[in-house]
Amino acid sequence: MEPTGYPELDQIAQRLDRVRTLDARGLEAEEIAILGRKAGALTALLKRVAELPIDERKRYGALVNRLKGQFEAAFAERREVVAAERRSQEDAGRDLTMPGRGRWVGAEHPVSRVVDEIVEIFRGIGFTVAVGPEVETDWYNFLALNFPADHPAMDMHDTLYLDAPAVEGEPSGRLLLRTHTSPVQIRTLLESTPPVRVVIPGMVYRNDAFDASHSPAFSQIEGLAVDEGISFVDLKATLIHFAHRFFSPSTRTRFRPSFFPFTEPSAEMDVECQICHGSGCPACKGTGWMEILGCGMVHPRVLENVNLDPERYTGWAFGMGPHRIAMLRYGLPDIRLLLEGDMRFLEQMGRTGGQPDGRGA
Numbered sequence: 001m002e003p004t005g006y007p008e009l010d011q012i013a014q015r016l017d018r019v020r021t022l023d024a025r026g027l028e029a030e031e032i033a034i035l036g037r038k039a040g041a042l043t044a045l046l047k048r049v050a051e052l053p054i055d056e057r058k059r060y061g062a063l064v065n066r067l068k069g070q071f072e073a074a075f076a077e078r079r080e081v082v083a084a085e086r087r088s089q090e091d092a093g094r095d096l097t098m099p100g101r102g103r104w105v106g107a108e109h110p111v112s113r114v115v116d117e118i119v120e121i122f123r124g125i126g127f128t129v130a131v132g133p134e135v136e137t138d139w140y141n142f143l144a145l146n147f148p149a150d151h152p153a154m155d156m157h158d159t160l161y162l163d164a165p166a167v168e169g170e171p172s173g174r175l176l177l178r179t180h181t182s183p184v185q186i187r188t189l190l191e192s193t194p195p196v197r198v199v200i201p202g203m204v205y206r207n208d209a210f211d212a213s214h215s216p217a218f219s220q221i222e223g224l225a226v227d228e229g230i231s232f233v234d235l236k237a238t239l240i241h242f243a244h245r246f247f248s249p250s251t252r253t254r255f256r257p258s259f260f261p262f263t264e265p266s267a268e269m270d271v272e273c274q275i276c277h278g279s280g281c282p283a284c285k286g287t288g289w290m291e292i293l294g295c296g297m298v299h300p301r302v303l304e305n306v307n308l309d310p311e312r313y314t315g316w317a318f319g320m321g322p323h324r325i326a327m328l329r330y331g332l333p334d335i336r337l338l339l340e341g342d343m344r345f346l347e348q349m350g351r352t353g354g355q356p357d358g359r360g361a
């Protein structure tokens with residue numbers, strides 16, 4: 001560059017060529033050193049223009065401004081080059097032929113699937129869904145359901161009681177983990193007036209050992225219909241419809257007499273064995289049948305306990321265990337498979353076509 005006659009300008013001008021050798025950090029520092037608003041070398045010279053004699057001012061000002069423009073252009077150009085270099089370095093570390101990372105594909109748990117299917121079948125015929133607390137009082141869990149106060153189910157050996165004071169102001173307020181979802185039905189009946197058609201899915205708890213067929217925590221779905229003029233015919237028709245939708249339209253069913261404190265008469269419902277279809281196999285212990293639920297006409301005393309007149313209203317109810325149903329449907333030998341979260345089992349159940357009947361695939 002031509003000398004200008006101003007050594008301080010020429011000195012700064014010498015730094016212009018170096019700009020295209022700077023890296024990102026050096027570039028930033030140099031911009032501040034030359035053009036920085038507070039301490040930039042050129043900025044300082046520009047401030048001095050005003051102090052010069054009037055005839056010099058014009059030439060000097062033009063020289064400083066030209067140099068400023070040259071630096072601005074050089075910095076901008078260098079910024080572009082540095083950014084492009086960084087982009088190409090990033091691209092160099094990228095291997096577009098590398099195989100993609102596999103995604104974890106989740107799947108519904110077999111018990112969730114069974115619960116959802118059961119709920120959907122009943123919703124399809126006008127039932128609504130209700131849920132309620134898992135900690136209950138012994139009135140909602142037992143006494144309202146016509147359990148006598150000395151019933152063995154109320155014993156500490158069968159029921160998990162909470163180590164907490166009883167709820168005051170309740171008819172009987174000892175706190176426990178609900179042993180069935182029936183207390184939610186009691187709450188529903190207390191809160192509404194018939195017609196009532198409701199299904200209640202949820203976890204229930206019993207003081208049981210954890211073995212192949214028992215667990216201290218398992219799921220239940222109960223259903224309840226209360227209205228004027230409801231009979232055992234409604235119970236049978238509805239539950240047979242359910243079995244045909246859930247298993248298959250040709251699945252045979254049968255009802256056997258049974259006993260529950262909260263229903264009278266009571267029954268257990270069997271469907272033909274889903275493994276051998278009736279010929280007899282180890283899964284059905286050679287009987288050709290599998291028990292899927294308990295049911296019955298709501299006991300008149302249960303209706304009275306929720307302030308309904310049993311002369312006017314009748315109802316029916318059922319209860320079944322989705323863990324058990326899932327074991328029957330998928331031919332599982334051990335309930336612990338459904339509760340322990342072993343990925344080898346869950347991946348097998350979740351895999352497309354991995355289930356015996358191909359459902360949910």
Ligand code: 2NL
Binds near residue numbers: 182222224294297320
């Ligand atoms: C079973 C049997 C059953 C019910 C549950 C019920 C509820 C109310 C009134 C009358 Cl509020 N009954 N529930 C009725 C019959 C059987 O469950 O074996 N469950 C796994």
